[in-house]
Amino acid sequence: MAESAVSFLLDNLTPLLQNEMQLLSNVHGQVRYILDELETIKAFLRVADAKQESNPGLKIWVEQVRDVAYDMEDVVDEFMLHLIYYHDSGFCSFCHRLYYFLRSLKARHRIASDMQLIKSRVNSVSKSYRRFNLDIPRSRSKAYRQLPSQGDARLLEEADLVGIGERKKHLMEWLLNNETGRQVISVVGMGGLGKTTLVNQVYKDPKVRKRFKVHAWITVSRSYKIDDLIEDMVQQIFTVIGKPVPQEVSNMNRDRKRETIKDFLQQSRYLIVLDDVWDVKFWDTIKLALPSSNKYGSRIMVTTRNASCVEIHDKVYNLEPLSPEESWGLLCKKTFQGKPCPSNLEEICHCILNRCGGLPLAIAAISAVLATKDQANIDEWVTLSRTFGPEMGENSRVDNMNRVLSLSLNDLPYYLKSCFMYLSMFPPFQKIETMTLIRLWIAEGFVIEKEGITPEEVAEGYIKELLDRGLIQVAGTTSCGRIKSCKVHDLLREIAIQKSKDQNFGVVVKEQGVTLPDKVRRLSVVKTLHNVQNKNLSRLRSLFVFNAEDSLTEFPKLFPRSLKLLKVLELRGAPIENFPEEVCKLFYLKFLGLKKTKVKHIPRSIKKLQNLETLNLKDSFVTELPVEILSLKRLRHLLVYRYQIESYVHFDSKIGVNAPDGIGCLQSLQKLCFIEGNQENLTELGKLNQLRRLGIVKFRERDGSALCCSIQKLINLRSLSITSEEKTDIIDLQHISSPPQYLQHLYLAGHMETLPQWINSLQNLAKLFLKWSRLKEDPLVHLQHLPNLMHLEFLQVYEGESLHFKAGGFPSLKILGLDKLDALQSVTIDEGAIPHLERLTFQRCKLLKKVPTGIEFLTNLKLLEFFDMPDELIMKLRPDGGEDHSKVAHVSAVYSVYWLGDGWDVFSLERFTERDTSPQPYPEMRSYRRSTLWKV
Known part of the structure; x- marks a missing residue:
């Protein structure tokens, strides 16, 4: 993959030669000569990269080329840094200027010497490649054919499942048999056979989900941390029952958490998947949380490469290679x-x-x-x-x-090789957020600019290419089907980690005693930073710290002396309370991640980060930005907000940030979330014509005209969120005559006398959330013909007594939530309306005492939820004689949920199935003590 390093160097340094790069004349010529020579051997590298594993001499030569490219990048970056310090307007005194002039002069001579050495090395490798007698492509640039579109990337795994029918059927029979005791089902086979893919298809089957209301998927892997996995199991179990994890659970030790899981599972029919188990030690630890005396027919599924990894096998399925x-x-x-x-x-x-x-x-x-x-x-x-x-x-x-x-x-195109190897920097237990990954790639310079589209859009194409090639998999999607997170197959990840280490691309440190390369360029540290103290990190471009447990008080000592070339610093979730001001001396820094830290204030010195493109302070405690933030002209993504959950309501309360006046000068901004509204800034927003996502909180009625005027100018806007200062405050958006036509997501929280007429013209709208609107007129009339609307949520939106979904309306809607419609008494669904609906939720509609008329027409409905709904409605849905049960019998999962202030009652209304041999009595609708919650 030396081709990737060389191509990266050529793409990033050639523009410097074309501009006013202040090099000595002879150095300028040497740089030009070196780049020309590397361009000449780039095509040869494409062949050499593929053949180096079988040719030791060729492998050494490829390493030499890569090292030359890395060293040249380092020399030029360091020299440019000296020039920046010299020209910094802050050094205004004569003494300071003289001092930095002398230092710059010394740096110029040093770069001349360094470039002469690099030129000699390039001469050597340029002459030696001919002796390998490889067929060199005729043209210098290889044309990579675009893979044919695979359609929905989520279907890629299913497309690979040749012959899965019988295998899946076999496992389904074991899962759904009539045996009441707990059983362990093991799927055994070597890596690459598709064990995980097979079990995942079984796990997601509607019949399985309907039978096992409590379920969790735990990915173990070779480098597992038992405490992390137990924490993950707790999180998943509470998520599936629709309940946030109580604070007391989060503070428990490992044994207490296992007891909590066990006590809960003891009274539930559960399915737990343990994917990629490597040793019996893990099973000995985790089995203590999985009750064996459960009489409801619970199941544990294990995938493993070694049958001896699980002590007891009730059922073993040996997966064989394809015929x-x-x-x-x-x-x-x-x-x-x-x-x-x-x-x-x-x-x-x-x-x-x-x-x-x-x-x-x-x-x-x-x-x-x-x-x-x-x-x-x-x-x-x-x-x-x-x-x-x-x-x-x-x-x-x-x-x-x-x-x-x-x-x-x-075989990957050079621009994808670095992008893929970058995935090795993330720990295996963490899903990789695609938008974060895209911003990191851009910060590193991996994304090649294309005229007419943004780097983010180019990088989204890279994600698609890696998916189509099967090198990454979808880990999570949004309600509208957008890829939210991705993952890498463990075998591919192992190869990527090894290649990254061999090629000095990056190193992952997870334990004590790891020896770092002399010129490590990217470093990912899991848990602790003790291993990297006093190491030579002067060539480091990216530093990730995941799940830091120890104090980072010594961490700032690494700045700026050791990390002067750093472009990416990701400290997500690190235990820090103060913004490390030393970071502001990192001139090349483009990505700074302080998400989920306890940082409260941003220093004024942040103005020094002139190359910063992403500042992620989401879920931190920052509530105000200094005026110096306006100096960051290259800032593209400014994320400063956190959520404050209100009981179980799907809508979250967002706490934004007070931004300084003049925000319109940040012309590069693409994402700005969430700023507090004031007339000055709302007027300034109209200048941000690159903006894709905008979030505003504490919006006031008197500023409506200013906001409407700005929104009309934001022609590239894809997502807009506006929340009023108080529930009763009016959001007046009627004066938008030309809304952004590419708008896909719209969130409006505040009182509206009428629904803005321009909403029904948004042909690309996929998600619409309305909150506190209190409309007198049926909003469905204006929304039903939106062709691409997939997710619709109402909270206190409508004050009428009935809603009518007419035939042909909402042709793409998949998720619908109706919450606190206090006057609603009836819902009618015509045949042919909302034909693709998969999830329907009713919440706190106290006068709605019967299921929607026509709900039986919703043949694609998979989940029906009732939160704090009248007992009269719920009792009609009981499987043991409820008069409306037949109308919802086709739905895979039907839940009734009651909020008791600090806990949940969750009832499955499909408790009786044909396979149940020991059904539990259907509980009466009444309040329960805290100890009897979560009855799924």
Whole structure:
């Protein structure tokens, strides 16, 4: 992957030569010569990267090229830093200027010397590559074919599940049998067979979800931390029953948490998946939280590469590799999009397929590579086949798969190689937020600018490419289907970690005693920073600290002397209360993450961070920004807010920040959330024509005209959130004559006399939340024809007695929530209305005493929830004689939930199923003591 380092250098340093780079004349010529030579050997590197594993001499040469590129980047960055200090307007005295002039002069001579050495090294590597006799592509720039669109990225895993039908059926029978005791079901097989994918399809099946109301998926992996996994289990269990974790649980030790889990599961039919278990020690620890005496037919599913990792196996399913027929079907599906393999490629495809050993992960990975090749160029396919080397025997299946996966990484376009290896910096237990990842890639300089679109949009394309190639997987989506987080298969992650370490791209430190490379460029530290104290970090570009447990009081000593070239600093969740002012001396810093810290104030010295693009203070305690923030002209994402949950209500109260007047000067801003509204700033917002997301709190009625005028100018706006200062304050947005037509998300919290007419013109609107509106007119009339609306939430929105969903209305709606509609008495759903609805929630509608007329027409409805609804309505839905039960019998999960001030009562209204052998009596609708909550 030296090509990636060289290409990055060329992309980032060439513009400096074209501008007024203040180099000595001879240095300027040396830099130009070095870049030209590296450009010449870049095409050769594409071939060398793929073949270096089988050629030790070639591997050494590739390392030399990469080191030259890294060293040159370091030399130029350090020199530019000296120039910045010299020209800093703060050094106004003659003595200071003289001192920094002399230092700059010394730096100029040093860079001349360094460049002469680098030039000599480039000469050496440039001459030596010819002796390897590799076929060099004719053109300098390889054209990578775009993978055919796979449609919804969430379907990629399902597309790989050739032959899953019988396997899934077998496991489903074990899960849903009539045996009442707890059973452990183990799925055993080597890595890459698709154990996790298979079990995940079973886990998400509606029949399984309907039977096991309490469920959790725990990813273990080789480097697990038992306390983290127990904490994760607690979080998931409380989430699935719709309850925030009580503070007392969070403060419990490991044994007490296990007892809490056990006590709760003892009275529930549960399904717990333990994915990727590596040793029996884990099972010995976790089983203490999973009651074995449960009589409700609970199940534990385990995926493991070693059958001996679980002490007791009630059921064991040995997952075998795909048959030759299944393997061929998967390869054709992924490579040729389901079309037959061209006859001229059949032999070579079978040859390649034999290397995969029937492993779905390997087949999917190599198919993604093949899909980018020119089907008319047989030589390209033959060359790829030779890359594998000789075919190995049955016992070398793992080695073959590692070769295939490595090849899939080597075949990536250079701009994706660094992006993918960057994923190795995140710990395996953490889902990777895609928007955060995109901002990090941009900060690192990995994203190639394209005319007419933003770097963020280019990076979203990178995410899509990695998904289409099967190198990352979707971990979470928003209610509108946008990819919220991603993950990496553990085998691919292991390869990425090893390559990152070998190529000095980055290092992950999780334990004591880890030796860092001499010139480490990216460092990810889990839990503790003790390991990196007094280390040479002068070449570091990115520093991540995850789940820091120890005090960071010594941490600022690393700044700025050691970390002067740092571009990314991510301290999410770190135990710090004060903004480390030393950070403000990091001139190159582009990404600063202080999310979920206890930081309260931002120092005025933040104005020194002239290259800062992302400032993430979400869920911190910052409530005011200094006026110096306006000096950060390159700032693109300013996130300063936190949520304050109001009981169980889906709507959250957002606490924003008081921003200084003049916010309009930050012309690069794309995301601004959440600022307190005042007339000066609301007027200034109209100058931010790059803005994609805007959040405003404490909005006042008198500022309506200023806000409307600004919103009309924000033609690129995708998300808008406005919350009034008080519930009764009016949000007057009627004066918008030309709303942003790309708007996708709209959140309006405040009193409105009428619904703004322009909302029904938002053809791209996907999510609409309305709160405290108190409309007299039925809002559905204006909203039902929005073609792309997928998620709609009402809270105290309408004061009428009835809602009518008419045939053909809301054609794309999937999630609907109706909360505290105090006068609502009836809901009617015509046949053909909201045809794709999957989740329907009613909350605190005290006069609604019957289910919606026509609810039986909602054939796609999977979840029906009733929060604090009248007993009269709930009793009609009882499976043991309720008059309306048949209307909701097709719904997979029906819940009734009661809020008791500090806890929940959760009832499943589908407690009786045909497979239940010991049904529990249906509880009366009454208040329960705290100790009897969560009866699922």
